[in-house]
Amino acid sequence: MYAAFRSIGAYVPEKVLTNADFEKMVDTTDDWITKRTGIKERHIAADNETTSDMGVKAAEKAIARSGLEKSDIDMVICATISPDYFCMPSTATIIATKLGLPKVTAFDISAACTGFVYVVAIAKAFIESGMKKNVLVVGAEKLSAITDYSDRTTCILFGDGAGAAVITATEDKEEAILDIHTGSDGSYADLLMTPNGGSGSAHDSLDQEAAGCYMKMKGNETFKVAVRTLTSDVVEILKENNLDADAITHFVPHQANYRIIKAVGDALKMRDEQVVMTVEKYGNTSGASIPMAINDIYEAGELKTGELMLLDAFGGGLTWGSALVPFAGPVKK
Ligand code: ACO
Secondary structure (H helix, E strand, O other), rough: EEEEEEEEEEOOOEEEEEEHHHHHOOOOHHHHHHHHHHHOOOEOOOOOOOOOHHHHHHHHHHHHHHHHHHHHOOOEEEEOOOOOOOOOOHHHHHHHHHHHHOOOEEEEOOHHHHHHHHHHHHHHHHHHOOOEEEEEEEEEEEEHHHHOOHHHHHOOOOOEEEEEEEEEEEEHHHHOOEHHHHHHHOHHHHHEEEEOOOOOHHHHHHOOOOOOOOOEEOHHHHHHHHHHHHHHHHHHHHHHHOOHHHHHHEEEEOOOOOOHHHHHHHHHHOOOOHHHOOOOHHHHHHHHHHHHHHHHHHHHHOHHHHHHHHEEEOOOOOOOEEEEEEEEEOOOO
16 A cells, blocks of 8 residues: 555635834844845734644645545644644644544644654555555644744744645555655754753743743754755655656745755756745745645646655754655646
8 A cells, every 4th residue: 555645735824924024023124034034924823823723724625625525534643843732632633623523543743844744754654554544644833822023033934824735545656655754863952942841941941921932043053954954865865766856846845944945956956947935925834834835836736646746844853854745636627
């Protein structure tokens, strides 16, 4: 049995924060943000809108487009670093219940911006082992809830949103997800972290208001490791599968920074039309960024059945991953 990437869906909240808005909030300029990141705007969830609410909206689209009934889904995995509740319950269980799914296996994984590649890998393994047949994978983030809007080095980067896909069992090898690589190196943990609120922080630092679980990032150091790791990861997965860059129709990297994507694309000799770029519209939505980007090309009618996508992600942990994924869904009419 193989695993096929059957459908995609996404949800973007209504409210938009532009670079001009940030000029009024912190010491920054549209020019700095555009030149250093490529970001022009990002969407922000409403106060009463949760990560699971956004995940549900993306999942409803993905399930409808898969041709399956909700009752066919037998597992839900959610990649998020901004869950509805830290610790428990998992956002995946809330999504499953809000969708009205049967009492399925459901759990979250924490791999920051690499989260979506990780959940696709887990779904593939469950399906190939015969344990599950139709897995809903979700990447959903309300990063605005863990962003310090007084810190100009991070707040201009992040946005909210969700993406989801249905991965199904298939006997057709042509449809099969070819390969997925995932890795991590905790010795770089301090480059990108939410330092407070967990068992690693002192009890007297659990002051959510003062320190909270806000993200802290050593951006410049992270940048260099990101370019190096994203490039080497792709070189390796292509080599192991005897493919060259021309075999890839859509290179879908994690959307953190225009300059990172450009540097990796150039190093891999990808043509501009192969590289999917959405960072300008959504900013960095961590685990949601790759499925949101896939949904963009799907809704634009640019993603055709059988076309090979190369997913490539890098994030806090540090974590990284790449995946060779043919699109096995029906084309958008
Ligand atoms: N506006 C104006 N100036 C700023 C801003 C801002 N918003 N932010 C920082 N600066 C200043 C700095 O203070 C610094 O000033 P100095 O030279 O006087 O000290 C200067 O700009 C340069 O700062 P750098 O950090 O060196 O800028 P850089 O070119 O590296 O860009 C950025 C910063 C955009 C964060 C970049 O490093 C980056 O994208 N890093 C990687 C992010 C990433 O991929 N993360 C992993 C995924 S995210 C996840 O897993 C959740």
